[in-house]
Amino acid sequence: KAGVTQTPRYLIKTRGQQVTLSCSPISGHRSVSWYQQTPGQGLQFLFEYFSETQRNKGNFPGRFSGRQFSNSRSEMNVSTLELGDSALYLCASSLTTRRMNTEAFFGQGTRLTVV
Amino acid sequence: QKEVEQNSGPLSVPEGAIASLNCTYSDRVSQSFFWYRQYSGKSPELIMSIYSNGDKEDGRFTAQLNKASQYVSLLIRDSQPSDSATYLCAVSAGDSSYKLIFGSGTRLLVRP
Numbered sequence: 001k002a003g004v005t006q007t008p009r010y011l012i013k014t015r016g017q018q019v020t021l022s023c024s025p026i027s028g029h030r031s032v033s034w035y036q037q038t039p040g041q042g043l044q045f046l047f048e049y050f051s052e053t054q055r056n057k058g059n060f061p062g063r064f065s066g067r068q069f070s071n072s073r074s075e076m077n078v079s080t081l082e083l084g085d086s087a088l089y090l091c092a093s094s095l096t097t098r099r100m101n102t103e104a105f106f107g108q109g110t111r112l113t114v115v
Numbered sequence: 116q117k118e119v120e121q122n123s124g125p126l127s128v129p130e131g132a133i134a135s136l137n138c139t140y141s142d143r144v145s146q147s148f149f150w151y152r153q154y155s156g157k158s159p160e161l162i163m164s165i166y167s168n169g170d171k172e173d174g175r176f177t178a179q180l181n182k183a184s185q186y187v188s189l190l191i192r193d194s195q196p197s198d199s200a201t202y203l204c205a206v207s208a209g210d211s212s213y214k215l216i217f218g219s220g221t222r223l224l225v226r227p
Contacts, residue, residue: 031213033213033214033215035215035217042217042218042219042220043159043203043205043217044217045208045214045215045216048213048214050213055213056213056214058214088158090158090159092215094213096213101147101207101213102147102164103149103161103164104149104161104205104215105161106151106158106159106160106161107158108157108158109158
């Protein structure tokens, strides 16, 4: 069974640009979550999608957005990039029950560097 | 502020010893608890999940949960140098939230 696939693996962008990251979950998983990991702040929750609906959102500015498609694949977008957006962006997929998600499995991440 | 606390370490143990990693959390209604291992430059890898009070064993790993004390731990028996990594404790936010709150991680060093 294929794992969570994130593309691209590495990105270098200039301040002010925008970027789109992609995530394909494990087959059969309909919940996709995004996290940002930095040395200073650790792993922080960005948002979670299920059936094309955002169910939960973290404390990030509106420049961070996401969406999910009918095949459960998800994208996240960051507009007007700032130097502080340099981070490892991780996508995780989960099975979901009515009340909660089960184990979350992470992709390899996209390393974004803003210069 | 809902938080997950871990000692940052490093926790240094000799090869073959038991490594004990601890985590406390503040949200009393959290229902799901996870341990992830992260090697430098890699993404987190799920090691254990635990949902009920008590112990859960999987190979050399044992997770322990005490909801009354809001405490989760991970024991690694017969530690190997390949276990050297950062171990992240993750707790679900609330009783039905789809969000995980991560601790800052404990760095484990297993000395040959």
